[in-house]
Amino acid sequence: xxxxxxxxxxxxxxxxxxxxxxxxxxxxxxxxxxxxxxxxxxxxxxxxxxxxxxxxxxxxxxxxxxxxxxxxxxxxxxxxxxxxxxxxxxxxxxxxxxxxxxxxxxxxxxxxxxxxxxxxxxxxxxxxxxxxxxxxxxxxxxxxxxxxxxxxxxxxxxxxxxxxxxxxxxxxxxxxxxxxxxxxxxxxxxxxxxxxxxxxxxxxxxxxxxxxxxxxxxxxxxxxxxxxxxxxxxxxxxxxxxxxxxxxxxxxxxxxxxxxxxxxxxxxxxxxxxxxxxxxxxxxxxxxxxxxxxxxxxxxxxxxxxxxxxxxxxxxxxxxxxxxxxxxxxxxxxxxxxxxxxxxxxxxxxxxxxxxxxxxxxxxxxxxxxxxxxxxxxxxxxxxxxxxxxxxxxxxxxxxxxxxxxxxxxxxxxxxxxxxxxxxxxxxxxxxxxxxxxxxxxxxxxxxxxxxxxxxxxxxxxxxxxxxxxxxxxxxxxxxxxxxxxxxxxxxxxxxxxxxxxxxxxxxxxxxxxxxxxxxxxxxxxxxxxxxxxxxxxxxxxxxxxxxxxxxxxxxxxxxxxxxxxxxxxxxxxxxxxxxxxxxxxxxxxxxxxxxxxxxxxxxxxxxxxxxxxxxxxxxxxxxxxxxxxxxxxxxxxxxxxxxxxxxxxxxxxxxxxxxxxxxxxxxxxxxxxxxxxxxxxxxxxxxxxxxxxxxxxxxxxxxxxxxxxxxxxxxxxxxxxxxxxxxxxxxxxxxxxxxxxxxxxxxxxxxxxxxxxxxxxxxxxxxxxxxxxxxxxxxxxxxxxxxxxxxxxxxxxxxxxxxxxxxxxxxxxxxxxxxxxxxxxxxxxxxxxxxxxxxxxxxxxxxxxxxxxxxxxxxxxxxxxxxxxxxxxxxxxxxxxxxxxxxxxxxxxxxxxxxxxxxxxxxxxxxxxxxxxxxxxxxxxxxxxxxxxxxxxxxxxxxxxx
Numbered sequence: 001x002x003x004x005x006x007x008x009x010x011x012x013x014x015x016x017x018x019x020x021x022x023x024x025x026x027x028x029x030x031x032x033x034x035x036x037x038x039x040x041x042x043x044x045x046x047x048x049x050x051x052x053x054x055x056x057x058x059x060x061x062x063x064x065x066x067x068x069x070x071x072x073x074x075x076x077x078x079x080x081x082x083x084x085x086x087x088x089x090x091x092x093x094x095x096x097x098x099x100x101x102x103x104x105x106x107x108x109x110x111x112x113x114x115x116x117x118x119x120x121x122x123x124x125x126x127x128x129x130x131x132x133x134x135x136x137x138x139x140x141x142x143x144x145x146x147x148x149x150x151x152x153x154x155x156x157x158x159x160x161x162x163x164x165x166x167x168x169x170x171x172x173x174x175x176x177x178x179x180x181x182x183x184x185x186x187x188x189x190x191x192x193x194x195x196x197x198x199x200x201x202x203x204x205x206x207x208x209x210x211x212x213x214x215x216x217x218x219x220x221x222x223x224x225x226x227x228x229x230x231x232x233x234x235x236x237x238x239x240x241x242x243x244x245x246x247x248x249x250x251x252x253x254x255x256x257x258x259x260x261x262x263x264x265x266x267x268x269x270x271x272x273x274x275x276x277x278x279x280x281x282x283x284x285x286x287x288x289x290x291x292x293x294x295x296x297x298x299x300x301x302x303x304x305x306x307x308x309x310x311x312x313x314x315x316x317x318x319x320x321x322x323x324x325x326x327x328x329x330x331x332x333x334x335x336x337x338x339x340x341x342x343x344x345x346x347x348x349x350x351x352x353x354x355x356x357x358x359x360x361x362x363x364x365x366x367x368x369x370x371x372x373x374x375x376x377x378x379x380x381x382x383x384x385x386x387x388x389x390x391x392x393x394x395x396x397x398x399x400x401x402x403x404x405x406x407x408x409x410x411x412x413x414x415x416x417x418x419x420x421x422x423x424x425x426x427x428x429x430x431x432x433x434x435x436x437x438x439x440x441x442x443x444x445x446x447x448x449x450x451x452x453x454x455x456x457x458x459x460x461x462x463x464x465x466x467x468x469x470x471x472x473x474x475x476x477x478x479x480x481x482x483x484x485x486x487x488x489x490x491x492x493x494x495x496x497x498x499x500x501x502x503x504x505x506x507x508x509x510x511x512x513x514x515x516x517x518x519x520x521x522x523x524x525x526x527x528x529x530x531x532x533x534x535x536x537x538x539x540x541x542x543x544x545x546x547x548x549x550x551x552x553x554x555x556x557x558x559x560x561x562x563x564x565x566x567x568x569x570x571x572x573x574x575x576x577x578x579x580x581x582x583x584x585x586x587x588x589x590x591x592x593x594x595x596x597x598x599x600x601x602x603x604x605x606x607x608x609x610x611x612x613x614x615x616x617x618x619x620x621x622x623x624x625x626x627x628x629x630x631x632x633x634x635x636x637x638x639x640x641x642x643x644x645x646x647x648x649x650x651x652x653x654x655x656x657x658x659x660x661x662x663x664x665x666x667x668x669x670x671x672x673x674x675x676x677x678x679x680x681x682x683x684x685x686x687x688x689x690x691x692x693x694x695x696x697x698x699x700x701x702x703x704x705x706x707x708x709x710x711x712x713x714x715x716x717x718x719x720x721x722x723x724x725x726x727x728x729x730x731x732x733x734x735x736x737x738x739x740x741x742x743x744x745x746x747x748x749x750x751x752x753x754x755x756x757x758x759x760x761x762x763x764x765x766x767x768x769x770x771x772x773x774x775x776x777x778x779x780x781x782x783x784x785x786x787x788x789x790x791x792x793x794x795x796x797x798x799x800x801x802x803x804x805x806x807x808x809x810x811x812x813x814x815x816x817x818x819x820x821x822x823x824x825x826x827x828x829x830x831x832x833x834x835x836x837x838x839x840x841x842x843x844x845x846x847x848x849x850x851x852x853x854x855x856x857x858x859x860x861x862x863x864x865x866x867x868x869x870x871x872x873x874x875x876x877x878x879x880x881x882x883x884x885x886x887x888x889x890x891x892x893x894x895x896x897x898x899x900x901x902x903x904x905x906x907x908x909x910x911x912x913x914x915x916x917x918x919x920x921x922x923x924x925x926x927x928x929x930x931x932x933x934x935x936x937x938x939x940x941x942x943x944x945x946x947x
Contacts, residue, residue, distance in 0.1 A: 087125035249798035416445035476500035499524025562645035573753030692743035853884035
């Protein structure tokens with residue numbers, strides 16, 4: 001056996017003792033004391049053999065967790081843990097009460113003169129302490145809460161034990177007796193598992209009548225609105241808001257239309273109406289603040305806040321409020337006298353009403369319907385400054401710097417000092433004018449042009465400046481239609497000029513090109529120049545400056561072809577489709593060249609645009625760029641070519657004006673076309689059909705929704721449409737009804753390749769100023785064209801609604817009530833009524849107190865003009881025609897004003913009947929009855945033989 005020193009035995013004995021609170025142990029020897037003695041003399045050799053330090057090493061090398069697990073603990077009965085650890089955080093909870101005698105008031109406050117006070121007793125097993133809590137009662141006047149703080153309570157000289165708390169028995173704590181009536185679930189489990197006896201069932205607490213007394217004398221709690229009483233309804237309807245688009249038209253003189261958004265809160269049946277901001281008016285955000293809206297009422301029922309709280313005022317009549325069942329698209333809503341038309345609602349509102357069994361059908365509006373009031377009309381360009389300056393000044397009081405100006409400034413700094421020079425001759429002249437040569441100077445920085453004629457000695461022609469420096473347009477007519485006074489289709493003053501005229505670009509001056517100059521301000525056609533050549537500096541700029549000449553040779557050829565075909569108004573897509581015998585949207589190279597040659601020949605014969613025919617090498621390059629390798633050989637995809645022609649086509653002056661002013665709404669297809677035109681300079685992003693074809697590997701002509709949205713993002717269409725609008729567009733071109741997109745049909749609608757329909761839509765005299773109807777059969781405009789009996793505008797719906805509401809479907813009594821209300825609102829004030837009586841008194845020269853119909857109307861007109869009163873003439877005429885049966889009847893104006901201002905229809909009706917009974921016709925005043933000569937004159941003698 002290994003012998004240890006006495007100190008080591010004592011230290012090891014300390015670790016055998018349990019680690020309980022209050023037990024003190026000797027400190028553990030430090031490492032330095034065990035391993036590093038102070039001197040060598042302190043180490044004594046042992047005669048009993050070597051001493052093992054393993055027990056000591058384990059005391060300081062082990063962690064605290066290992067040390068605690070290695071310490072032996074005293075075992076307890078039925079548990080592996082000590083009792084103090086098991087009961088450390090256990091608390092027993094008993095429910096009890098005690099009776100308190102009431103001295104003030106005696107038995108008047110309670111039935112027995114005592115008050116029952118409920119308490120909760122907490123017993124802590126760890127240290128056998130108790131605490132007592134009393135639940136708080138609002139407005140009880142008692143210091144409730146912690147009734148007794150935690151402390152040890154004795155019973156017969158010993159601390160209270162859990163067995164002292166028995167249900168149905170009293171326990172004394174600090175000389176106060178508590179009746180235990182119940183215990184919580186964990187306390188019952190403790191008695192059943194640990195103590196070994198289950199607690200009896202709970203007992204009831206006696207009633208002292210104090211609770212009923214408090215309830216009878218207490219203030220009743222204010223009830224919430226019926227729609228929010230139930231907790232479930234609050235959580236289900238708290239965020240549910242129904243949205244409607246509304247419109248209102250003031251049918252009085254100089255009345256205007258207003259657009260509103262109405263929000264209906266289903267939680268408490270309240271309505272809020274906000275006005276849509278519009279130019280030219282002050283922003284007045286709320287037509288109606290959030291409140292309950294009474295039906296057919298002209299006043300707020302209970303003053304400020306009364307409509308929200310739903311209280312009842314006995315001094316006012318009972319009213320019925322608007323609910324969600326009254327909100328149907330196409331119906332009108334009375335907002336304190338204003339008849340508001342419910343035009344449409346959002347998809348969420350439609351779905352919610354569908355769940356309630358109501359189908360909402362928004363009004364079908366005409367394609368001519370605009371979004372809100374039309375913007376200000378901008379005058380035609382007068383030649384001063386640029387068109388951007390004119391539109392910036394015409395659209396706002398404070399001219400702003402538009403984005404185009406910033407781009408022009410950057411271009412100006414990049415192209416400053418660069419001037420392109422071209423050699424040209426006149427076209428369509430004879431004699432010595434054929435030999436005249438001109439130098440065209442094109443200033444890249446400002447897009448201005450000047451024409452200079454070099455002097456020729458002994459020719460008789462004085463050289464010099466032929467055309468002053470400025471911006472000019474290229475004259476392009478539409479199949480010979482020039483803009484004149486009779487046909488105002490141009491962009492100049494009075495509609496003069498070419499229908500397709502546009503600003504001259506540097507790419508217009510290529511070899512053998514014929515450019516006709518047009519004066520922008522007047523639309524006058526000046527002259528035509530034939531480009532014969534250019535200098536070396538110009539050639540260098542055209543080859544190196546990719547910013548000014550970004551397009552490829554194919555794109556330039558397509559632009560020239562598009563300009564020629566648009567001016568000639570040729571149905572290009574139809575011509576190619578007729579040549580495609582198999583309907584594959586592909587043509588062989590020979591068929592394609594034959595079609596191009598035939599179209600060019602027809603365009604040349606028309607003579608609208610002087611553009612030379614494409615040479616064979618450029619035509620072959622077009623076939624290569626738009627060619628597709630197939631099993632039959634090389635084929636040309638003419639759809640891509642036509643799409644590119646549409647993007648490069650010159651825009652009509654009317655389309656340009658409509659686009660700049662924004663006076664008409666555009667369809668989704670038209671907005672997509674505008675975006676594609678901005679990307680025309682980059683061929684990679686200008687071919688929409690090719691992007692769709694890349695997502696269709698099998699060539700079926702259909703793609704899924706995911707591929708469709710990927711292509712939209714590639715071409716940056718997400719800027720002009722939401723995801724919901726994109727889904728609606730895809731569903732419109734889902735020809736198979738299987739969730740796919742027929743992208744060929746959609747691309748045909750976006751790119752209207754038949755230029756005859758495209759140009760006529762803007763140039764036809766019947767469609768001038770109206771929304772053009774372009775595109776194929778899938779274009780939304782084609783399916784929503786206004787026909788007889790459908791597709792009214794909002795103004796027409798409002799006019800029809802106001803006419804119906806004003807006439808009350810022929811109910812005269814309701815018309816009189818409205819007219820009397822209007823009259824009372826305008827003339828019931830003391831000063832106005834006084835002036836009205838004064839004007840009527842001026843007509844009563846004999847002081848009879850009566851007036852005729854003409855005098856009554858004249859008095860109303862005089863007072864209306866004097867006080868600037870907005871009184872509807874229709875109500876004025878209705879009152880006069882009803883009260884005065886004819887022009888000779890006279891009414892007492894005091895009774896007349898009293899009946900109208902008091903809004904009493906019955907009193908007015910009695911006054912009218914009395915006047916008709918008392919009125920005698922003037923002709924009948926001279927009617928004499930002669931009984932003697934009845935045989936000769938029928939018993940009457942009329943002094944007026946003509947009557």
